[in-house]
Amino acid sequence: MKKIVKDKFTKNKNLTQTSANEAISYRTPKLITHYRRYESNYGIVDFPLCPACNHCIGRDYQEFCCGCGQALKWGSMKKMKLEL
Numbered sequence: 001m002k003k004i005v006k007d008k009f010t011k012n013k014n015l016t017q018t019s020a021n022e023a024i025s026y027r028t029p030k031l032i033t034h035y036r037r038y039e040s041n042y043g044i045v046d047f048p049l050c051p052a053c054n055h056c057i058g059r060d061y062q063e064f065c066c067g068c069g070q071a072l073k074w075g076s077m078k079k080m081k082l083e084l
């Protein structure tokens with residue numbers, strides 16, 4: 001879950017400040033643990049999911065999630081579980 005820290009110096013409540021811990025956690029590679037299954041004309045296709053935002057990762061072994069920027073750590077596809 002994202003932790004939002006409000007900037008006490010701005011009056012605009014829509015503006016938020018990213019905490020240092022959150023910024024570091026996005027740069028620390030997280031292991032991909034789940035995948036999502038789709039049926040297509042070519043058969044069944046499995047897409048790994050970003051551990052931070054659940055975005056489908058389109059390319060194998062890409063270093064960052066294109067949805068949220070989370071650094072990714074790739075393990076064995078056999079150890080990933082089907083999304084519930």
Ligand SMILES: [Zn+2]
Pocket residue numbers: 050051052053054055065066067068069070
């Ligand atoms: Zn993501």
